[in-house]
Amino acid sequence: MAPAITTLAADAPTLSAANTGFMLICSALVMLMTPGLAFFYGGMVRVKSSLNMLMMSFISLGIVTVLWVLYGFGIAFGTDSGGVVGWSSDYLGLSGIGITELWDGYTVPVYVFAVFQLMFAVITPALISGALADRVKFSAWALFIALWATVVYFPVAHWVWAPGGWLFEMGVIDFAGGTAVHINAGAAALGVILVIGKRIGFKKDPMRPHSLPLVMLGASLLWFGWFGFNAGSWLGNDDGVGAVMFVNTQVAAGAAMLAWLAYEKLRHGSFTTLGAASGAVAGLVAITPAGGSCSPLGAIAIGAVSGLVCAIAVGLKYKLGYDDSLDVIGVHLVGGVIGSLLVGFFATGGVQSEAAGLFYGGGLEQLGKQAVGVFSVLAYSLVASALLAFLLDKTMRMRVSEDDEVSGIDQVEHAETAYDFSGAGGGAPSRSTAAPVPAAAASKKVNA
Template sequence: MPPGITTLAADTPTLSAANTGFMLICSALVMLMTPALAFFYGGMVRVKSTLNMLMMSFISLGIVTILWVLYGFSLAFGTDAGSVIGWSQDYVGLSGIGVTELWDGYTIPVYVFAVFQLMFAVLTPALISGALADRVKFTSWALFITLWVTVVYFPVAHWVWGAGGWLYKLGVIDFAGGTAVHINAGAAALGVILVIGKRVGFKKDPMRPHSLPLVMLGAGLLWFGWFGFNAGSWLGNDDGVGAVMFVNTQVATAAAMLAWLAYEKIRHGAFTTLGAASGAVAGLVAITPAGGAVSPLGAIAVGAIAGVLCAMAVGLKYKFGYDDSLDVVGVHLVGGIIGSLLIGFFATGGVQSDAKGLFYGGGLDQLGKQAVGVFAVLAYSLVVSAILAFLVDKILGMRVDEDDEISGIDQVEHAETAYDFSGAGGGAASRTAPAPGPAAPTNKKVDA
């Protein structure tokens, strides 16, 4: 029997209906985050790329789900091999798992843990897609996702969360995915865009969001789903840690949104809806690794720092010339780094673990561990993702033709458009229009 599984017996934990139900709800909330991300990203692009942006997130629900069942769960959470990868035959196809088997001494079934972690695996490559808006072939994107989760996400998830993973054994704290999800995705986005290059018209043509209401809807749904993402990562709430994480998620997100808006007002003279949505997401990203280690006051600090620094970071693409279309690097990579490193300062030692940060008398020890985790995942994901993008480009070509990019990737890749204006002015309005009357006066000169 693979490590991490226990059976129902008198001397082991017994299945908790409350925790099992809670985790199933949390899994559904995390699943919601992928279509929420699709709305968030879809509103930020131009009209001609809306459907493609939605589909780049949505397709992850299909591809990653199948791969997770076939071998992903085994690679991420199977028996450790050299502290870098897992493998357990019973996890392949989820075929060797009994319905009464519990996960690793917890009170939830293995199936529940597997489906909860599946939703993380689905969301992570979808995050990358925002950096590649307007220019990537859909078939190439699907192949990239397949390769990326196999070679990058599954191993990194094992490093961080798997029993025996080297970052787990080192003592790196990552409550819900600062390294495995956000730094991983942000570094991957940077690696890919360095390979595929800039959009046509980058820094020349206006590329404003076409639907800010859609952006706000996506951000709100992400905020809602993130409670499952974060609070659920304790796999139950018998000791109250999940409740602390829930509170810290709300607090940090609020602080980051306000800090981003304040920076924006000072720097650009206005409070924008895009800034509010982006600031909220930055706070959600930053508190994801840290929320189980800090107090609510610490969560305010984490959120506020992330809000300002991420707002500053999104402009770096113009300075350094990389085309991160929807600021995946500026928000997810930078936010993940900030949240992970600030654990080394604000960890209280009284919630998730007894590890203390510098401001609570813990010295630099935890900060050093966090830095190792941050830069190991960043370097691995950046390099391997760039290599994978290069290979996919050689096999299928990553980018659509320039003419297709200019005319609109939706029509080319999906044979559809997001909005149909062909009936504008018709329908009921035309049927109720008054009958034609005498011709209106005209200023035109009439020839005799």
């Protein structure tokens, strides 16, 4: 996220209609990513869990939006308190903000900045849901979102992006969310699944995606929305940095997809659609923290490394025994770590800031800062998320019953099924076309 700029009164920025419009469009693109994520995850689960998977993402749009307006924006971006949290009474309910009041040092209104950051807050807990497919009560999940956003996301966003936040002041580079979004969500996913355990039949029953076209649709919407997610994080379009980030977003996603597919072909003998979608997302995750500080050639390297390493990482759950249903850890946690650390190698010192990485004469200083950011967010989110899951599991039980999990969580939690085939030729034949049943046969059928 772009750092605040100190200006003299004579140089005070004025509202830019162009930047304001640009940021509103970017906010809408980021909002679209949450339904895109719902489709991406929804296609990857078995058919009996697909509606629940969609809803686990979709509900975040409601819960986090309300909390953000009430107090979340204040905690994340209010006046700093000890580098850990912020607060401002003007941000309580967004009630004390003038309609043309500008975000400090920028040419866009506070309202625009608040709604853009809201969309980040919405999608981050939704990312966690992919690790918990098939087995979590919807009511427990909804409460977990509210608690996790309050205890984990809002403070971490302050650490990373708000003036005064301790990682921000240290000089950790996270252009658009490698630590605050992806590592945060991936570590949380690991913490929760260590508490709630594996799905019934993990490593025994086939748990293949029920709709790969839905997965590809979701991945495409994510890729599209990610341009707003990344390029919009510069909060304007005046100096070309956002344009570099836009290019690097596309480049890294493409390179990661190719690397993932190459690994698949060599390792398993096939180029899969799931691999293409997952590889692109891995590249998008990795470039999110790094794309504002590297060149397009650096973006190719970051994308290729993330595609290869994430493809390898998704198989670790079978070796290590943790049930990360849809590879949130393998893609988002690992991809976020890769992208954040590679800033320390590929930062050119000539785009987002003057900070240079090892390959551009900057030594190890920036890499050290990146490592502090990565592992502090990872550790805090892992521990806090595990504790929240433990408390919820002990008080209201997070998992559905074994019978409900086997029969299908959609019907149990939502009283619906994703697909109704009763009128699509799969039901009983109509009276007009059914062949008559002989009386003797009918008699035997009734007696049976």
